[in-house]
Amino acid sequence: AQSVxxxxxxxxxxxxxxxxxxxxxxxxxxxxxxxxxxxxxxxLQLLLKYTSAATLVKGINGFEAxxxxxxxxxxxxxxxxxxxxxxxYFCVVSGAPGGSYIPTFGRGTxxxxxx
Amino acid sequence: KAxxxxxxxxxxxxRGQQVTLSCSPISGHRSVSxxxxxxxxxxxxxxxxxxxxxxxxxxxxxRFSGRQFSNSRSEMNVSTLELGDSALYLCASSLGTAGTxxxxxxxxxxxxxxx
Numbered sequence: 001a002q003s004v005x006x007x008x009x010x011x012x013x014x015x016x017x018x019x020x021x022x023x024x025x026x027x028x029x030x031x032x033x034x035x036x037x038x039x040x041x042x043x044l045q046l047l048l049k050y051t052s053a054a055t056l057v058k059g060i061n062g063f064e065a066x067x068x069x070x071x072x073x074x075x076x077x078x079x080x081x082x083x084x085x086x087x088x089y090f091c092v093v094s095g096a097p098g099g100s101y102i103p104t105f106g107r108g109t110x111x112x113x114x115x
Numbered sequence: 116k117a118x119x120x121x122x123x124x125x126x127x128x129x130r131g132q133q134v135t136l137s138c139s140p141i142s143g144h145r146s147v148s149x150x151x152x153x154x155x156x157x158x159x160x161x162x163x164x165x166x167x168x169x170x171x172x173x174x175x176x177x178r179f180s181g182r183q184f185s186n187s188r189s190e191m192n193v194s195t196l197e198l199g200d201s202a203l204y205l206c207a208s209s210l211g212t213a214g215t216x217x218x219x220x221x222x223x224x225x226x227x228x229x230x
Contacts, residue, residue, distance in 0.1 A: 032216030043119070043205055043221035051216065090158065094216050101214030102171050103148075105158040 002027040004093045006106035014114045019063075019078040021109045023091035026072060032095040033074045035065055038088045038108075047089075050074060061085070086113045117142065119222035121206050127228045133194040136225045140187050140208030144220075146170075147189035148213040149181060152203040152224070161204075164189055165212050193227075201229045 007022040025031060032051050036044040048059025055067045065076045074091060091106040120139040128134050140147050148163040148171075160173040164183035181191040187208075193200055203226055207219040 034218070036221075041223075041226075043121075043223040044207075046218060046220065049218055094214055101212060102160045102163075102173065103214050103219065105150075107157045 002031060002093050002104050004091050004104050004106045006089075006091050006109050008109050009107065010110045010112065012112040012114065013081045015083055016080050019076070019081045019085065019111065021076040021089050021091075021111065023074045023076065023106060024072055025074060025091070025093045027093055027095075029095065031093045033065075033067065034092040034094070034103075035059065035063070035074075035076050036090045036092060038090065040087075044090060047076070081111075081113050083113050083115065086111055119206055119208050119220055121204075121222035121225050123225060124223065125226045125228075127230060128196050129230055130196055130198060132196050133192060134196060134227060135190055135192045136204055136206075136227075138189045138191075138206030138208075138222060140189070140206075141220055144208035144210055145187055146209045146212050146217070146219075147183055147187065148207050148209070148219060149189070149191050150205040150207065151175075152205055153201075158205070161191065163213050170212055171214065196229045198229050201227060203227075 003026045005024045035047040038044045048057045050067045058064045063078045088108045094103040122137045146165045149161040162172045163170045167183045178194045183189045203224045205224045207221045209217040209219045211217040
């Protein structure tokens with residue numbers, strides 16, 4: 001079985017300050033982990049993907065995430081927030097063999113960026 | 116390379132009617148998965164088709180059905196619409212099956228309002 005928990009439903013930052021969106025996962029196997037972003041009235045866009053090649057994963061638009069197996073975490077960070085980063089962010093876990101083979105989505109974190 | 120295309124983007128239906136939504140995957144992708152997104156329930160997996168065969172099904176009533184054609188295009192159908200079916204329906208495609216760690220790419224969704 002697998003599950004994913006996004007620890008904050010809302011995160012509010014000022015433009016130019018760092019962003020941290022937290023995600024913890026549970027999986028009996030080495031999972032694949034993803035972060036997606038959804039802007040209003042849009043579909044989900046892939047930010048980055050972890051597949052065990054490297055624990056620090058760089059994505060688009062300056063985002064990166066670090067896979068920490070000991071903490072079962074996959075937090076998303078960005079050094080400096082832009083107004084255009086305001087959106088909903090989803091952490092996704094996938095790849096549990098022998099199970100239902102269904103990607104599991106977190107409930108989402110709404111990132112608010114103040115000028 | 117064209118992305119995932121969903122039609123129609125917006126539609127309004129009356130309770131008791133049925134609706135069919137269409138999805139064209141990225142060229143070469145054989146898997147199409149469908150998701151329902153609502154404010155209360157978040158993103159929920161509906162079903163997945165791979166090479167015209169349903170691979171997985173989420174916890175939705177039988178009123179929700181789908182199919183995939185030989186060109187990988189997919190349709191989902193909801194019969195006897197209820198007010199609670201109002202949602203954003205997202206289609207996604209991937210090279211391999213969605214739940215085995217393959218990257219899934221989303222369309223922009225079909226907004227369904229049931230009145």
